[in-house]
Amino acid sequence: MTHPLAILSQRETNIARDIVRESHPGTVIDFREIFLNEPPKAELVEFLAIEHAGRLTPTTPRPPRRALCQYDVIGEDRIPQFHESIVDVVSRRRVKHTVVGKQHHASLTLSEFDVLVDRCMNSPLFQSALADFRLPDGFEVVIEPWPYGGLDETEENRRYFQGLCFARDTRSGNADTNFYSYPLPLIPVMDAHTQEIIRVDRPATGGKGDGLTEQTFKTDIIGHCKPSEYVPELLPEGTRKDxxxxxxxxxxxxxxxxxxxxxxxxxxxRFRVAFNPREGATIHDVWYDGRSVMYRLAVSEMTVPYADPRPPFHRKQAFDFGDGGGGNMANNLSLGCDCLGVIKYFDAVITQADGSAQKLPNAICLHEQDNGIGWKHSNWRTGRAVVTRQRELVIQFIITLANYEYIFAYKFDQAGGITVESRATGILNVVNIDSGKASEYGNVVSGGVLAQNHQHIFCVRMDPAVDGVNNSVMVEESHPVPMNVTTNPHGNLYRVIKKTVDQATFMDADPKINRTIKMVNPHKLNPISGNPVGYKFIPMATQLLLADSRSVQARRAQFAQHHVWVTKHRDDELYAGGRYTLQSQKEVDGVADAVRRGDSVSDTDVVVWCTFGITHNPRVEDWPVMPVEIMQLTIRPADFFVANPAIDVPSSRNVSSQLVDSTCCREARI
Amino acid sequence: MTHPLAILSQRETNIARDIVRESHPGTVIDFREIFLNEPPKAELVEFLAIEHAGRLTPTTPRPPRRALCQYDVIGEDRIPQFHESIVDVVSRRRVKHTVVGKQHHASLTLSEFDVLVDRCMNSPLFQSALADFRLPDGFEVVIEPWPYGGLDETEENRRYFQGLCFARDTRSGNADTNFYSYPLPLIPVMDAHTQEIIRVDRPATGGKGDGLTEQTFKTDIIGHCKPSEYVPELLPEGTRKDxxxxxxxxxxxxxxxxxxxxxxxxxxxRFRVAFNPREGATIHDVWYDGRSVMYRLAVSEMTVPYADPRPPFHRKQAFDFGDGGGGNMANNLSLGCDCLGVIKYFDAVITQADGSAQKLPNAICLHEQDNGIGWKHSNWRTGRAVVTRQRELVIQFIITLANYEYIFAYKFDQAGGITVESRATGILNVVNIDSGKASEYGNVVSGGVLAQNHQHIFCVRMDPAVDGVNNSVMVEESHPVPMNVTTNPHGNLYRVIKKTVDQATFMDADPKINRTIKMVNPHKLNPISGNPVGYKFIPMATQLLLADSRSVQARRAQFAQHHVWVTKHRDDELYAGGRYTLQSQKEVDGVADAVRRGDSVSDTDVVVWCTFGITHNPRVEDWPVMPVEIMQLTIRPADFFVANPAIDVPSSRNVSSQLVDSTCCREARI
Structure with missing residues (x-):
């Protein structure tokens, strides 16, 4: 029988589609997402307890199997209305129906992107703007569709998209020439409901000393740009041979x-891997050696705000999970490219515009890797060294969001640790800058190409289940103690202060006092130390959102303004930046709102969110494709076990390793 | 011909020994170290320029080949006197001779450790203290020799060592039973010159509420302790089989x-690998594609202060490089254990007490490893994905310091980056705690075993040579800008502020403004961005030394009190914590003193030091051998290149990777 956490199958997805269609007779339905509405936690926890006790039978009651369906209903007035339904795919009944308020926008779909490109190409407004420039022979215009970002306060909240424009050199006949090296200063804006290009914004191309809106461009707009290719067959000198x-x-x-x-x-x-179009791969029901550790673990949201103040660049702010869906954008992974060794791939299911399920093959990969020495000790008295290697199990998915890619990995290790890793790579989002100018808003990374300063801010949601659902969060800090005769006569003491978080709250990393967050079970004490069993992490002291708190960028991304958030679990409260981020004006029902409820969070079903990021002031070395920038959140047991759980990892010598031979090391002394 | 940076050969070492002996007729010489005195930078730079220009000939003038010799001279008064000589091993002449002041102590040698153990066992004082306890049959006393730490102000500055005592269960006949799980509350102190046990300190064994010096132990001192083995044959259930x-x-x-x-x-x-008994492996004359990057890179010092205020635990503070020598303590590495793949080992040379050179085989290993995806971009229009893997070259050495091990690695990557990695592992240094008690000074990790809170603070010394010797240091910060009509109408701007460091200084990590340190060549501008070419790092915001600034611990380790130090190069100024750390009362001629000179550091031969660390409040999981705790300092090019230097890494599929087969994945869907 299907496990309650299994992703919706293609069959189940199509059942949900049919029920939705039947529920809205006489209308056209534009589907956005159909995916598993995870069972209410109370019901799932009950089921999992039976499963872990080995008492599952064919008659064990199962949580409902439900699909969350997001779609636009287009009635006679031709104005799409955003609906959500929950459909029970076993009983084939719609169990919940909501018309989402017009202040919210459904996440974007790739078909909307296609419409934007088509409408631009056919827009007299756009063609007229384009006519200001003279492109060399063989160059064609490329429109890179983007979410519109945050609305200005004066704007009507209609559904907009913007296009970032580039020119592509078609002369080689290779479809993968890098158009990002030829940016055009045009940003067409489409009203997605009327499908009309309503405006073409004309961003400035100036440099230091030029005004925020000053038009300084030349007609020969890409004459100072240069090719910067990355596909191997286009590299002037090919790939390295050594x-x-x-x-x-x-x-x-x-x-x-x-x-x-x-x-x-x-x-x-022992854990479950799932996948949904929003978060991509998610991890569920994590146990270690018969004890539960985590109920659910996922990358919840990320935002990428750009810092160029020249309008309309302030609208460049992506929410890569909420706007388009991290899962929807997941790559189809390839054997031998995205990981090495023996690999298991998981397929996923995504939804087409007509609601049909489509298989997304190889959306997740699972493999083992070696991460160097795991532990070592040499007894200098006897000369005996015992050394083990650290093997990791990696669950990886990769998303492409127009120019950028992110590689996300959940890594489990033998010492009871879990690491959530994000690698940022791909191509910088860039704009045109006049020849010979420099900018205080970014770095010139290629002729005529300005890579604007920006941030990448991620939020990981941890729903701990340390030996059970009810947990507390403790903050452990190490504080200096002034030298004093009574308690610190030699001045070497520092004091470890532990406090339980009583009420939902946020806090920031504080390396000065080594602030550490522990998720503990207050009812279960470690038999050796007497401390409550727990898992801990040190929130990374990375820069938080820099935008002014009154800005639309900041109001939309409250989750990006503190490193740690502690909330009480609620079903469906999964998204740090709120459920609807596309074109949002502020964060609604995100983690900040969850904190504002002021729930008691001690000895209960607590959820912990960790925000971290990169301030990315681009380097020339980030062009044309940037080397990975790696961030890791490491969650480690803290008095959960009675010893190092990796102590029994075999320390056997790897027999396939070899000494170098003389061909590579002349005069070698070994 | 021998390269000026090659380590001293055994032959050269023995020549130096002979010259020193001849220089001190009628005395006994106790040798501590003989190792390469690196050539004066001015001379070496000149030589290297000729080498890089391909103009070396047999007659090219070479920097002198000199040995730094550290030794005690024992004359008729039988009181050892600490001398240093520099010997030219080609001309066989002593070129410099210094009698080191009595305020300094030479680094320790393992033979001194042997003496301590021997004297304890034969000391009536120690035997009498030991008689307060009743050890079970089959247990023997083990003395773990330690440096004495910082002197109390009332103490005469003689050369002392302390012994931490444990009991070892000999009943299995296995010499590697883990004695650390049976700590004895005895700390014998030896005067190294008289070789007498002058005192046996009696540390407290109490817990919360007990006084700092209160004696609460039972005669049956280890009755509440338990075995905690780590060698595979002693594990009760053996090693895992899966x-x-x-x-x-x-x-x-x-x-x-x-x-x-x-x-x-x-x-x-292209770079040179060297080795010395103090710093272990060092990296020299680093070039990339015909351009110089770094003159010298090394781990300079580390300190491990313990935070238990009960005397004499305040004396537990190791300087693992200065006290005994990181190189001296380097492991003999084993094929297939310490790294995988094809491995090149480098041998080193260390000095015996009689001054003879001894080969230390396999002290450094060199190998390549895969570090996941290096860069990736998928063109969603064409479906074409280009993905490369990140290969790294790793130079690794591992040191054992009594209970602890540290694994140090210099990792070079294909994107022009260099990472200095430290992994802390090994066995916690622990003390006895009465049955059933808990402590505010640490964590009980096994029956009767208290692992005290402590810190590990490292300092990496970077001597940059970004396109030449004369460099500047720039501090780049990203600051928020309040929303304002003129420069930041939408509030999304942040401002990148860059300042050149004029005068030698220290500063701290500041993630709130993303403080980044750039080592640049102010005379060479990147042809694309117009910025000076450089390398950068973000100092890690880790907790600095917690001990009160008036404490001996803090006075000895000024380098541990700020994250970044910028100094002007001086020959022989290599050690952050000063040249002589053993039993020091304050840091002398360390990096803080170098800063106090107030040198101008702009556009000159600048040196940058980065301090980072771990506050280690032990977990039960750190016992009996702790899983590696990994820290990384990443130094990356910043407008040094004109593009991502890894853009030409081949993106070929690894043909040896495999899909899982059905044996491990029933119902697999692939």
């Missing part, structure tokens, strides 16, 4: 086991 | 080349 293969071989196969489609077992870990 | 092999194979060999004993070439990088 990199020898490095192969990862697992002759006895992997150490993991995947059963029941989503259940992963590896080195005493 | 970990399948993961092999790294390089069928065409490695991509690196090592010639001239120390010259490494790999993926356009």
């Amino acid at each position: 990199l020898k293969p490095l192969n990862v071989l697992q002759p006895e196969g992997p150490s993991f086991k995947v059963t029941d489609e989503s259940l992963v077992e590896w080195q005493r870990w | 970990l399948k092999p993961l092999n790294v194979l390089q069928p065409e060999g490695p991509s690196f080349k090592v010639t001239d004993e120390s010259l490494v070439e790999w993926q356009r990088w």
Whole structure:
């Protein structure tokens, strides 16, 4: 039988589509998403308890199997109305129906992007703006559709999209020439309901000393731009020849086991992998050696605000999970490219505009990797060294959002730790800058190409279940103590202060006092230390959102303004930046609102959110494709176990490793 | 001919020994170190310029080849006197001789440790203290020799050592039973010159509420302790059986080349690897694609202060590089254990007490590893994905300091980055705590075993040579800008402020403004961005030294009190914590003193030091051997190149990667 956490199958998705259609006779339905509405936690926890007790039978009551359906209903007035329905795909009944208020916009779909491109190309307004420029022969215009960003206060809240424009050199006949190196200072804006290009914004192309809106461009707009290719066959000197293969071989196969489609077992870990169009891969029901650790773990949201103050660049602010869906944008991964070794791929299901399920093959990959030494000790008395390697299990997915890519990974290790990793790569979003100018808003990374300063701010949502659902959050800090005769006669003491968080709150990283967040079970004490069993993380002291708190950018992204948020669990409260981020004017029902409820969070079903990010003032080295910028949130056991859980990892010598031979090391002394 | 940066050979070392002996007739010489006195920078730079220009000939003038010799001279008065000589091993002449002041102590040697153990065992004072306890049959006393730490102000500055005491269960006949799980509350103190046990300190074993010096122990001192073994054959349940092999194979060999004993070439990088008994592996003369990047890179010092205020625990403060020598303590590395793949080992030379050179085999390992995706971009229009993997070249050495180990690695990547990594592992230093008690000074990690709170603070010294010796340091910060009509109408602007450091100084990490340190060549501008070419790092916002600034711990470790230090280069100024740390009362001639000179550091030969660390409040999971705690300092190019230097890395599919088969994934859908 289907597990309650299994992603909706194509069959189930199509059932939901049919029910929605039947519920809205006489209308056209534009589907956006159909995906699993995860069971209410209370019901799922009950089911999981039976499952873990090994008492599941065919008659065990199961949580309902429901689809969350997001769609536009287009009636006779031709104005799309955004609806949400929850459909029970077993009983084939609609169990909930909401007409979402007009202040919110449904997430974007790629078909809207296609419409934008089409309408631009056919828009006299756009063509007339384009006529201000003279493109060299063989160059064609490329429109990069983008969400509109935050509305200005004076604007009517209609559904808009903007296009960032570039020119592509078609002369080589290669469809993958890099158009980002030829930016055009045109930003067409489309009203998505009327599908009309209503305006073409004309961003400035000036540099230091030029005004915010001053038009300084030349007709020969890309005459000072240069090719900057990244596909191997277009590199002037090809690829380097001196990199020898490095192969990862697992002759006895992997150490993991995947059963029941989503259940992963590896080195005493046991958890479920799921996927949804918004968050991409999610991790559920994490246990270690028969004890529960985490109910749910996911990357919840991210925002990328740009810092160029020249309008309309203030509208460049993506919410890459809420706007278009991190899952929708997931890459189809390839064997031997995105990871090495023995790899298990998971497929996903996404929704087409007509509501039909479409398989997204290889959306997630699962593999093991070696992460260097795990632990080592040498007894200098006897000369005996015991050294183990640290093996990790990696669940990875990669999303492409127009120019950028993000590689997300959940990594489980043998010492009971879980790391959430994000790697930012892809191509910088860039704009045109006049020849010879420099800018205080970014860096010139190629001729005529300004890469604007921006931030990438991520939020990871942790729903801990440390030996059970009811947990508390403790803040542990290490404080200096002034030298004094009574308690600190030699001045070396520092004091560890632990406090339980009583009420929903936010807080910031504070490395000066080594602020550490512990998710503990207050009812279960470690038999050795007497401390409550827990898992901990140190929030990374990275720069928070820089935009002025009164700005639309900041109002939309409150989650990006503090490093740690502690809330009480509510079903469906999964998204740090709120449920509807596309073109939002402020964060609604996001993590800040959840905190404002002021729930008691001690010894209850608590949720912890961790925000971290990169302030990305581009380097020339980030062009044309940037080397990965890696961020890691590491969650480690803290008195959860009675010893290092990796102590029994075998320390056997890897017999396939080799000494170098003399061909690479003349005069080698080994 | 021997390269000026090659480590002293055994032959050269023995020449230096002979010259020193001849210089002190009629005395006994106790040798501590003989190692390469690196050539004066001015001379070496000149030589390297000729080398890089390909103009070296047999007659090219070479910098002198000199040995730094540290030794005690024991004359008729039997009181050892600490001397340093510099010996030219080519001309066989002593070129410098210094009698080091009595306020300083030479670094410790393992033979002193042997003496301490021997004297304890034969000391009536120690035996009498030991008689207060009743050890079970089959247990023997183990003395763990330690540096004495900082002197109390009332103490005479003689050369002392302290012993931390444990009991070892000999009943299994296995010499590697873990004695750390049976701590004894005895700390014998030896005067190293008289070789007498002058005192046995009796640390408290109490818990919360007990006084700092209150004696509360029972005669049955380890009755409440338990075995906690880590060698595989002593694990009650053996090692786990479900970990399948993961092999790294390089069928065409490695991509690196090592010639001239120390010259490494790999993926356009070219540098020298050296080794000395103090810093371990050091990196020199780093070039990328014909351009110089760094003159010298090394881990300069580290300190591990403990925070238990009960005397004499305030004396637990190690300087692991200065006290005993990170190089002296380097492990002999083993194929297939300390790294995977094709490995090149470098041997080192250390000095025996009689001054003879001893080969330390396999002190450094060099290998390549895969670090996941290097860069990726998918063109969603065409579906074409280009993905490259990030290969790294790793130079690794591992040191064992009694209970702890540190794994240090210099990692070079294909995108022009250099990462200095430290992994802390090994066994916690622990003390006895009465049965059933908890402590505010640490965590009980095993029965009767208190692991005290402590910090590990590292300092990396970077001597940049960004396109030449004369560089400047720029501090780049990203500051919020209040919303205003003129410059920030929508509130999204943040301002990047860059300032050149004029005068030697220190500063701290400041993530609120994303403080970034750039080492630049002010005379060479990037042709694309117009910025000076440079390398940058973000100092990690980790907790600095917590001890009160008036404490001996803090006075000895000024380098541990700020994250970044900028100084002007001086020959031989290599050690952040000063040249002589053993039993120091304050940092002398360390990085803080170098800053106090107030040198101008702009457009000159500047040196940058980065301090970072871990506040380690132990977890039960850190016992009996702690899983690695990883810290990384990443130094990346910042407008040094004209594009991503890894853009030409081949994106070929790894043909040895495999799909999982059905044996591990029932019902797999792939």
